[in-house]
Amino acid sequence: MTIAAARPDTTDTIDTHCPYCALQCGMRLRGKEIEPREFPTNRGGLCQKGWTASAVLDSPGRLTGPLVRADGALRPATWDHALDLVANRVIELQARHGRDAVAVFGGGGLTNEKAYLLGKFARVALGTSRIDYNGRFCMSAAAAAGNRAFGMDRGLPFPVTDLRAADAVLLVGANPAETMPPFVQHLRGAELIVVDPRRSATAELAALHLQPAPGTDLALALGILHAVVADGHLRHDYLAARTTGFEDMWRIAAAWWPERAERVTGVAAADQRRAATLLAGAANAYVLTARGTEQHARGADTVSAWINLALALGLPGRPGSGFGCLTGQGNGQGGREHGQKADQLPGYRRIDDPAARAHVAGVWGIPPETLPGPGPSAYELLDAGPRGLLVFGSNPVVSAPHAGRISARLSDADLLVVADVVLSETARLADVVLPVTQWAEEDGTLTNLEGRILLRQQALAAPAGVRTDLAVLSGLATRLGQPAHRFPVDAQVVFDELRRASAGGVADYSGVTYDRLRAGEALHWPVPSVDHPGTPRAFLDRFAHDDGRARFAPVDHSGPAEPPDAEFPLQATTGRVLAHYQSGAQTRLVAELVAAVPEMFVEVHPDTARRAGLADGDLADVVSRRGTVRARVTCVPSIRVDLVFLPFHFPGAGRANLLTNPALDPVSRMPEFKVCAVRLVVAA
Ligand code: SF4
Secondary structure (H helix, E strand, O other), rough: OOOOOOOOOOOOEEEEEOOOOOOOOEEEEOOOOOEEEOOOOOOOOOOHHHHHHHHHHHOOOOOOOOOEEEOOOEOOOHHHHHHHHHHHHHHHHHHHHHHHHEEEEEOOOOOOHHHHHHHHHHHHHHHHHHHHEHHHHHOHHHHHHHHHHHOOOOOOOOOOOHHHOEEEEEEOOOOHHOOOHHHHHOOOOOOEEOOOOOOOOHHHHOEEEEEEOOHHHHHHHHHHHHHHHHHHOOHHHHHHHHOOHHHHHHHHHHOOOHHHHHHHHHOOHHHHHHHHHHHHHOEEEEEEEEHHHHHHOOOHHHHHHHHHHHOOOOOOOOOOOEEEOOOOOOOOOHOOOOOOOOOEOOEEEEEOOHHHHHHHHHHOOHHHOOOOOOOOOOHHHEEEEEEEEEOOOOOOOOHHOOHHHHHHHHOOEEEEEEEEEEEEOOOOOEEHHHHHHHHHHOOOEEOOOOOOOEEOOOOOOOOOEEOHHHHHHHHHHHOOOOOOOOOOOHHHHHHHHHHHOOOOOOOOOOOOOHHHHHOOOOOEEOOOOOOOOOOOOOOOOOOOOOOOEEEOOOOOOOOOOOOOOOOOOEEEEEOOOOOOOOOOOOOOHHHHHHHHHOOOOOEEHHHHHOOOOOOOEEEEEEEEEOOOOEEEEOOOOOOOEEEEEEEEEOOOOOOOOOOOOEOOOOOOOOOOOEEEEEEEEOOO
């Protein structure tokens, strides 16, 4: 079986994009040499991860052939043996326990083509309802709040470059100075207001830094909103013309005068009023959220509270202003649109909508009644302990909340199959490991944080012995009795089918073609026909609800699911550092990045460390109700005394997610990654 159609000569220069985050910085590859290139999101900049991205292509840790567990160890196997084994075990498990005995877990870094074919594989070849992906842990709260307010979830409904004209930007729970440094250049003209319990690298750039207690962002949003209204900044004209629901929302927010919000959040009422004045006085202003405020057991409501603030100020859909959520993973936007979510069909269609089922079933050539219904969300899927689990482009052993419990569930599976580039911590537990191509070795599209569809073209030959994820899915599907034409291996063929499946949906890609992308057209979805120019600014005339109006949401503060107490008196929050990406499976293979941040650490206020008998550089154990993390103490005077911060990129005993609380948001099923109760002790 071929890996991909044409393999460019390695002396060719190929324009491509960084394999990591959703900024999708433009870069140029000559062989494995990387140079930045001019592209609107990065304007010639790259971060350390981007500069070193090619190191993973030929890292000694790269997988170059299938592995099958025998006598307790993973051993080399042929592709036919590995795929036959997987297919036979799947057939056996489903015959004995039903279709839902086998589950699929995808990833927000998969290309649109892979995410689409993975969803089709689950629903058609496996006939299972059990599919979800790690984007549930990333963007689900923002997506739910966006759908609720605007009728559509596009992270930034405007191009990143619009931010350059901003006079004020409120950044909530976002640290782009570390997570996506080239993004920061777009904020240079604005007064920055940063909401973050840590004094992050981004907070250092701010005109105003608000440090709420973890888990109290919603109360802070209510306090600032109250100040906007009380100080006469409410945009009555905008509310009347473009929104509904203000009165219901205000019945709650009216009780959140800034002094009350100060008592809950710790943010001075005067600073809340200053934030309101800065935003209201700006000719062009934006409110942007990210994981810090979203990854909570009330994440969707919290994002809704920030949207309420933006609506009260008349920002969404106004030229030069707006509301947006900063997407994290490389294809965090496209990966949540085309069917790898538990409740979703391609084009951002709902799987419980009869018309959507009929449309997609028609494209797939199957009866609509054979499509399974919605399945459980990511954490619930993993926690249920599926008998068979196929993982593509994800490392839940490190990235799932309550990671110790999830690791045990995966170890107990009768069949764990992992398709990945490297031997991730999840792959180490697998029965079968399938090595796949990565960014520079394959064609595929991604949709960046501003809803722009990008073509990443193959630049290099893949190592002998690896296959594309599309080829893996096709190989398995045909072994499960599907006709080969239903699971194509060519990315462009898959994309053309995705276009048809998405036609008429919210995320309509039907007018996007590889030729238009190769020609450099800037196509932001929806693009409903091949002569449509795309939709860079989504809400200028109307929002996507039937009445064209945005909706205020009546949301109230309730606090973290696990407040601190005498046994666990501190709160822990987790996040990213500049040198590493997500679970770290790739960046921990890059020497420069490992040298920059070699090991797990915990940021602690010096007074808090002293009280625990610890000093800078000591080894500490951070203990929650769910587990213990071993980490090197880094004393940081600017962090709150009641808070510790842990990066989530490290494996083994340094897994931050051994601590995290899987309390789920009732709306989005987002786990509460960003706050849990812990204690800090000298390492045992
Ligand atoms: Fe750009 Fe993100 Fe890659 Fe850094 S990791 S180079 S910010 S796309």
